[in-house]
Structure formats: structure tokens, C-alpha cells
Amino acid sequence: QKEVEQDPGPLSVPEGAIVSLNCTYSNSAFQYFMWYRQYSRKGPELLMYTYSSGNKEDGRFTAQVDKSSKYISLFIRDSQPSDSATYLCAMSRGGSNYKLTFGKGTLLTVNP
Amino acid sequence: DTAVSQTPKYLVTQMGNDKSIKCEQNLGHDTMYWYKQDSKKFLKIMFSYNNKELIINETVPNRFSPKSPDKAHLNLHINSLELGDSAVYFCASSQEGVIGYTFGSGTRLTVV
Numbered sequence: 496q497k498e499v500e501q502d503p504g505p506l507s508v509p510e511g512a513i514v515s516l517n518c519t520y521s522n523s524a525f526q527y528f529m530w531y532r533q534y535s536r537k538g539p540e541l542l543m544y545t546y547s548s549g550n551k552e553d554g555r556f557t558a559q560v561d562k563s564s565k566y567i568s569l570f571i572r573d574s575q576p577s578d579s580a581t582y583l584c585a586m587s588r589g590g591s592n593y594k595l596t597f598g599k600g601t602l603l604t605v606n607p
Numbered sequence: 608d609t610a611v612s613q614t615p616k617y618l619v620t621q622m623g624n625d626k627s628i629k630c631e632q633n634l635g636h637d638t639m640y641w642y643k644q645d646s647k648k649f650l651k652i653m654f655s656y657n658n659k660e661l662i663i664n665e666t667v668p669n670r671f672s673p674k675s676p677d678k679a680h681l682n683l684h685i686n687s688l689e690l691g692d693s694a695v696y697f698c699a700s701s702q703e704g705v706i707g708y709t710f711g712s713g714t715r716l717t718v719v
Binding site: 536544594596602 | 637647648650651657699703704706712
């Protein structure tokens with residue numbers, strides 16, 4: 496079993512839809528949970544992170560972590576064509592300067 | 608001004624050749640990384656350096672040798688290239704006290 500599992504999709508939704516992206520993990524030592532967005536032919540960029548369990552909201556994006564289920568989610572409200580990208584979950588045991596373990600990424604297309 | 612820059616962006620080379628990829632960050636970060644992203648978009652850590660000292664060395668063939676001349680630079684030298692080395696190689700950096708990495712835009716290596 497891989498440490499981090501993520502459904503690679505692809506996921507295709509109409510503009511304005513609510514998108515739900517998810518990852519599961521097996522290592523209970525993970526404390527920091529991140530979502531990265533990667534546009535085609537570009538490097539990943541950090542969208543948001545959460546420490547331990549709980550929710551975090553940033554504009555149209557909401558990240559949720561359920562450590563008891565080892566399950567994390569990213570919700571995108573009112574999705575836009577500019578949200579079309581690969582979304583990667585990533586996790587680490589520490590906050591900074593720690594190794595990140597990534598999921599395989601989910602390719603999202605938002606159709607106008 | 609690019610925060611994490613990699614050169615070259617594209618590299619096409621024959622099997623058996625030796626090649627180098629260079630990375631420079633101007634963010635003042637103290638830790639740098641090399642990640643490999645395969646054709647299925649899976650990002651896996653290879654190496655990590657903190658202030659020129661190697662701190663993470665994952666299970667990577669010893670044909671791959673990182674070098675950090677100073678904390679702003681991390682280069683990757685690959686000997687005797689094989690077809691399976693074809694991938695996108697990302698450099699990243701991070702700073703103590705700040706969550707997440709800043710990635711470069713990647714070097715697309717194709718071995719023919």
C-alpha cells in the first residue's frame with residue numbers, strides 16, 4: 496500500500512460546479528497536509544495547508560482533514576476554467592524543511 | 608525575478624551520456640530538494656540539502672549525484688543515462704518556519 500493514495504481522475508466538471516478532491520494516507524505520523532496545484536508544464540504551487548485535523552477556508556477553496564479516518568479533502572466552490580490543473584495532495588511529519596510525500600495528483604478540467 | 612530557476616528546461620540525450628541540471632534559488636531559503644515526476648505525474652523525493660549538507664538521500668541509483676556549492680544552488684549530475692531516467696526533474700526550496708516548498712518549473716529530460 497502506498498503511503499498516500501489519490502484518485503488520478505481525470506475529473507471533468509461544468510463551470511460553477513463544486514469540486515471534491517480526496518486523498519487517503521496510511522502513515523499516522525503525518526501532521527501537515529497540503530494541496531498543490533500544477534498547471535501543465537509548470538511546477539507545483541502551494542494552494543493551502545492544514546495542521547492536524549480540521550477545516551481551513553481560503554476564498555473558494557476549503558481543505559478538510561480527518562486524521563481518525565486518515566482522509567483529506569479539497570473542495571472548490573464555483574469552479575472556473577482557470578481552475579483546470581492537476582491537484583496534488585502532499586503530507587509531512589513536520590512543518591518546514593521536512594520531506595513531502597505526494598499523492599499521484601488528480602487532473603481536473605472545468606468546462607466553460 | 609524567478610524564485611527557483613532550473614536550467615536547462617529541456618534536455619534530450621542519448622543513453623549512456625552524462626548530463627547535469629542546475630538549480631538556483633534567490634529566496635534566501637536554507638533547504639533545497641530534487642524531486643522526480645514520472646510520466647504518471649507521481650512526484651518522488653530524491654535528495655534534500657540543508658545549508659550545503661545532505662540530509663535526505665532516498666533510494667536513488669548512485670548514478671545520480673547532487674552537489675550544493677552554496678545554499679542558493681543545488682545541481683544534479685547523472686551518469687550513464689538510462690531510458691528509465693526520462694522524467695521531469697523539479698528543484699524546490701523551503702525555509703525553516705514556513706510551510707511548503709517553492710518549486711522550479713522543471714527540467715524535462717528525455718533519454719533516447
